[in-house]
Amino acid sequence: MIELFGNIAIGLETAITPVNLLYCFVGVFVGMLVGVLPGIGPLTAISMLLPLTYHFDPTTALIMLGGIWYGTAYGGSTAAILLNIPGTTSSAVACLDGYPMAQQGRGGVALLMTTVASFVGASIAIVILMGFAPVIARYALQFGSADYFALMVLGLVAASAISDGSAAKGLGMVVLGIVLGTFGMDIYSGQTRFNFGFLELANGISLVGLAMGLFGVAEVVSSVGGSDRKPIDRSTVRFKAMKPTKEDLSRSWIPILRGTGLGSFFGTLPGTGPSIASFISYALEKRLAREPARFGKGAIEGVVAPEAANNAADQTAFIPTLALGIPGSATMALMLGALTINGISPGPSLMTQQPGLFWGLIMSFWIGNLMLLVLNIPMIGFWVRLLLVPYNLLFPAILVFICIGTYSINSSSFDVMMIVAFGALGCLMRWLAFPAAPLLLGFVLGPLMEEHFRRAMLLSRGDFATFIDRPISATVMFISALLLVWTVVAPFIKKKSRPAMTGNP
Amino acid sequence: MxxxxxxxxxxxxxxxxxxxxxxxxxxxxxxxxxxxxxxxxxxxxxxxxxxxxxxxxxxxxFSRRDAAGWGKVPLRPLVFVLISIVCFALAIPRFGLAPAITILVLISSLGDRRFSIVNAIIVSVVMSVLSYIIFVLGLNLPFIMFRWAL
Known part of the structure; x- marks a missing residue:
């Protein structure tokens, strides 16, 4: 217990320095902005600000990137409720009952209640993160290379299997990412691989160029020329119109707690994360409701529970990333990238070696969530006006930030050209309906996987059985295999039934 | 088949x-x-x-009935956006940040059907000033706003 208070003190000390407070604010503000604006997702926003982390202290960098990540969850619901446009995929569910509420003139209530639900969900999840991450990290210190390799395999299989569309395509993109991750110097032999005569490729493909092209450019290209926004009735979002009734409150609090529980659980699993958590939470509330017919027509439970779930999942997603160094989603992979860019090797020893970073980041989550509460409610008029900025003014500005950000790292035009290459690849993948997130995950995990795989094989004298001899590795490999078989077989069984969920675009 | x-x-x-x-x-x-x-x-x-x-x-x-069709990637924005980034990469070491931003904004704006030269010029001026404030004044990055180095 005393240890925990000591850690909290260390964290607060780090988190409330003026620089960290400023960038925490920048992070949540940008997150809010990005969440509100359809056409830029959290991945794009985080990759846009990733270059800045080269110039920052790693703690500050992570606090800012983290702020973007959970800030988008708040902002996303605003666009979903007022315009029926999900600003992010995880807030798509908020459209279902939030938009009908707005049509009934109760948009203000919906916005206030989602903000409260988000805050409650996030707060509880942060406590869970504080409790579990150190325990898992301590346990993970005894993991060997084979165990790590198995865990990464599970993470990648889960991420591609659960993502929408064909599992083979998702896995294909994971492997493509792993291949791209092998470009550059081989750490064991020092040999440069796949540089094709370019000196710039000796250190590998830059994460920034890859992420900016794959997500930023591809997203901009497919959003240009989209339809214009619908007008919003501003009177429903005035302060007075926000006051929830007693009935709203009594209907909401249990669903908020249920949503938080579900979200916290799904956030920690690889491959699931906030979108799936919010869908499942909505489905659960509908199933449990006394009058399910109200759902889809402005039921407040259908708005608050998924919002609590996706915010909780946003926070607990940090557990595997920080405690094991294994990200469960593409966004978390970018966070991990920000650490490695700054020369910090992620893993279970992070917490003991960099307590300031770990606890400072967690304390910044509290501060950031408080900031979001303040940002959200009084400033709602500002966000609404922002929703009306036409995309044809916005997208060139996004491109400017993408290009300058990338160029600022090494003053290298080659890096900017990489955006073009990956932008083209990203568009080709969209055209052929290949998911991009697994590629990024594979790219970040690839080099770690190769290192652990080769070390495990070295220790076992070339015997592949090492992956099934060790209990941890064997269990994890077995789960991965089950998941793999299930995803290959499932499409053939489900063939006749209707498509289940169409959550991800 | x-x-x-x-x-x-x-x-x-x-x-x-x-x-x-x-x-x-x-x-x-x-x-x-x-x-x-x-x-x-x-x-x-x-x-x-x-x-x-x-x-x-x-x-x-070979056997799928309900083929979902091609993903939506509009060709015109794709071409102009990619060209504009290439031009940015070529321009920035030679002419500096402000001209590179202007070129990027002008060319990429052509990707939208509702292209308006006035809007594009306004965006490029705003973005140049904003970049100066954020990157040069705020973050102290060594960017040169204008130069002539062919």
Whole structure:
């Protein structure tokens, strides 16, 4: 217990320095902005600000990137409720009952209640993160290379299997990412691989160029020329119109707690994360409701529970990333990238070696969530006006930030050209309906996987059985295999039934 | 008979890319042994797996009824956006930040059907000033706003 208070003190000390407070604010503000604006997702926003982390202290960098990540969850619901446009995929569910509420003139209530639900969900999840991450990290210190390799395999299989569309395509993109991750110097032999005569490729493909092209450019290209926004009735979002009734409150609090529980659980699993958590939470509330017919027509439970779930999942997603160094989603992979860019090797020893970073980041989550509460409610008029900025003014500005950000790292035009290459690849993948997130995950995990795989094989004298001899590795490999078989077989069984969920675009 | 042309093409590309990687890795870098793997082994394995996954994508494409069709990628924005970034990369070391931003904004704006030269000029001025404030004044990055170095 005393240890925990000591850690909290260390964290607060780090988190409330003026620089960290400023960038925490920048992070949540940008997150809010990005969440509100359809056409830029959290991945794009985080990759846009990733270059800045080269110039920052790693703690500050992570606090800012983290702020973007959970800030988008708040902002996303605003666009979903007022315009029926999900600003992010995880807030798509908020459209279902939030938009009908707005049509009934109760948009203000919906916005206030989602903000409260988000805050409650996030707060509880942060406590869970504080409790579990150190325990898992301590346990993970005894993991060997084979165990790590198995865990990464599970993470990648889960991420591609659960993502929408064909599992083979998702896995294909994971492997493509792993291949791209092998470009550059081989750490064991020092040999440069796949540089094709370019000196710039000796250190590998830059994460920034890859992420900016794959997500930023591809997203901009497919959003240009989209339809214009619908007008919003501003009177429903005035302060007075926000006051929830007693009935709203009594209907909401249990669903908020249920949503938080579900979200916290799904956030920690690889491959699931906030979108799936919010869908499942909505489905659960509908199933449990006394009058399910109200759902889809402005039921407040259908708005608050998924919002609590996706915010909780946003926070607990940090557990595997920080405690094991294994990200469960593409966004978390970018966070991990920000650490490695700054020369910090992620893993279970992070917490003991960099307590300031770990606890400072967690304390910044509290501060950031408080900031979001303040940002959200009084400033709602500002966000609404922002929703009306036409995309044809916005997208060139996004491109400017993408290009300058990338160029600022090494003053290298080659890096900017990489955006073009990956932008083209990203568009080709969209055209052929290949998911991009697994590629990024594979790219970040690839080099770690190769290192652990080769070390495990070295220790076992070339015997592949090492992956099934060790209990941890064997269990994890077995789960991965089950998941793999299930995803290959499932499409053939489900063939006749209707498509289940169409959550991800 | 190919039912789903999109997945057929996608699978073929995956198969081709995987085979190319496996071939390139095994011919250019030593594979080593299972115990002491060379730099070529891991990429070779990944390439083989990628090719196999390509085949797994191709097979169902022959029988699928409800082909989903091609993903939506509008050609005009694609071309102008990519060209504008190439021009930015070429312009910035030669003319400095402000001209590079202007070129980027002007060309990329052409990607939208509702292109307006006035809007594009306003955006480029605003973005140049904003970038100066954020990157040069705020973050102290060594950017040169204007230069002439052909």
């Amino acid at each position: 190919i039912q789903d042309k999109r997945d057929f093409l996608g699978g073929m590309l995956l198969l081709a890319a995987g085979s190319a990687v496996a071939l390139y890795a095994s011919t250019h870098y030593p594979l080593g042994t299972a115990q002491r793997m060379g730099p070529g082994m891991f990429p070779f394995g990944a390439g083989v797996i990628m090719a196999l996954l390509g085949i797994l994508v191709i097979i169902p494409a």
